[in-house]
Amino acid sequence: MTLRKGTPEVTETAAISLPSDRPTPFDPPAGLAGLREITRLTYADGHQGWLVTGYALVREVMADRRFSARAELQHMPFASAGPRQPAPPGMFISTDPPEHTRYRHLLTGEFTVRRMRLLSARIEEITGEHLDAMERQGPPADLVESFAVPIPAVAICELLGVPEEERGRFSAHAATLSRGDRPREEMVAAMTAMVAHMRELVAAKRARPGDDVLSGLTRSDLTDEELANIGFMLLGAGLDTTANMIALGTFLLLRRPDELAAARAHPEHTDRLVEELLRYLAITPFLVRTALEDVELGGELVRAGQTVTLSITSANRDPARFPDPDRFDPLRPPGGHVGFGHGVHQCLGQQLARVEMRAAFPALLARFPSLRPAVEPEQVPLRTDTPIYGLRALPVTWE
Template identity: 75%
Template sequence: MTEAEAISLPTVRPTPFDPPADLAKLRETRPITPLAYPDGHQGWLVTSHALVREVLADRRFSARSELRHIPIPQAAQGPARPAPPGMFLSNDPPVHTRYRHLLTGEFTVRRMRLLTERIEEITKRQLDLMERQGPPADLVRMFAGPVPAVVICELLGVPDQDRERFQAEAVTLMRPDSSQEQKISAFLAVQAHMKELVLAKRAKPTDDLLSGLTRSDLTDEELANIGFMLLGAGLDTTANMLALGTFALLRHPDQLAVLRSEPDKAEQVVEELLRYLSIIPFLVRTALEDAELGGELVRAGQTVTISIPAANRDPGRFPDPDTLDLRRHSGGHVGFGHGVHQCIGQQLARVEMQAGFPALFARFPSLRLAVEPGEVPLRTDMLIYGVHSLPVTWDVV
């Protein structure tokens, strides 16, 4: 690999729902290609479904935060540091394994299904509020944001009065254009709130995830960081899938008709939306040793950027991948990652979306955009893609 060969990560989307067109070209011609990072690092970009899964499953590629380089300039702020205790997503086994094992029992398919009734109640309550307010409404503020926020806060045991503050601080941390000082301030604030919450749970446990974890050997710092990490992930990802998914369905009326006529296929609908939209633009891993990948030699210390949207639109895995097809069986997508770091909260996110989409369109059969599609503000400035707001309206009967 020479410096002249390296490209920058493509980021310009041709439509609100399609990934950058250059990703498809790279996947066809050079699925592992040299990538230039904003800090001067020379690494790699992987775009095929097979190679993405290979990297994510290979223990030679590390998730440790102090080793990685970030491919977009907005997020490449400050020197890379080791993850704080408890931040297991940015650690490798065996450290990662210890934390993951403690949490696995809290996020099983069975437990998430037991939560379905409560999630349906929360969904109904938000739709009631939205209906009482009347059209037009911002779907992000009235529905897509509040539902996962209430669910994850209830799961963690966050008091009602603290939820809005936690959410605002989590958004500050997620914004790539937040300054380093703003991110540090928000992180310290959330950490302080979480430590207070952990102490409260230790003193008076309740029926929630944090209370359960206080019975382990985790320190207060570890518990606070785990809680913070789960809070941020639970707030932002599902909220953006609900909002962007609604936008996509409104712009594909033939597919919306499928959801309305076959509400029992909500699981299949959600998997296809996860594949098609791919709101996580990339993951990064760093080679711990020299490794051959797709016919190229990745040197120890080089960071590999993994394009989730490119992998999920790979025609070698998904026929006609650029078409939203709610009757498609989309198993095998990497919307939640793959391997030991696959999203631990994926079942919770699935239950929220399986409840949310059918309920929304059943309550508002005439739901439609209240602005022109080009006026919907897209989250191209954020690490997790979606919409900042989604103005909608409906006919009042």
């Protein structure tokens, strides 16, 4: 609730910097352990804000419209981000209601149960095709390049209605953007080319609509600029996240023989495996929101204009919500993780991500029973300097 006149303020406590050193590739930064549910945080630009780690408080902020998702109001806890600009038209994940509501309503109508069901069968085909290609090529292989990135990339192409003859160009730019380790000039060039490609695709859909998301959106009052930006946003939100979940999830399973055996022995519980990977790994380590007014949160006073960093990794390991939270259990019953967020900004494409992961993991494990890393675990390159955590590559081999 908002603080009323006369509400006492708590004593000032020293601020910390956002912890980042992970003890293993699969665990939250060690510095997060033992923190209070809400802690003062010094941001990279010197801003004095807050870090929230408790599950209940993280959900509370996500559901409270007094906390804004607008990009231009946010400070980021890592130095490489730089000042943020207002979201371009269509980039609704960085907007607030009512603008966010307008876009969200239009897109929700396109992510129908029927479309996800039809796409599910196609994703199973796509998964099989890439496993066939890996088998023909033979070991070793980079699982990121050969499997983890292509599956969501092709799925996004199917969803947006990208013609098959244009998917090579589309996928090349998508692969560059998904890696995050390319020179800035190369990343900017790929982003510019992708947006231009989206504009061409929007024009084609207006001229000859099909049964895809972009075609459906052309029947609305959205402008070409809004449609192109929405397409680009769906690419970024749907490709990078799922690709890294598939890669990092496979790496985790290969490092845990007992849990891997349990996952293989119970393909009927793939849903549980997927939800536990989403909880345990939380590849979006944090989200940020900014207070639009003074708000009391967890006994602290968050001032208007202060940014709050929400630790998704800590929330998903909160012992107050999850029994034995630091144990990875592929058969754990689903329990309400916040890997897809919560509230009005909960991930619109979460069902698509689940469909892709439910197809990818059992098929991969069944096809290659002897799958294992081709290098020592410490040689697997991690993505630690991008908003989406994961792997840059995963060299694997098999008998």
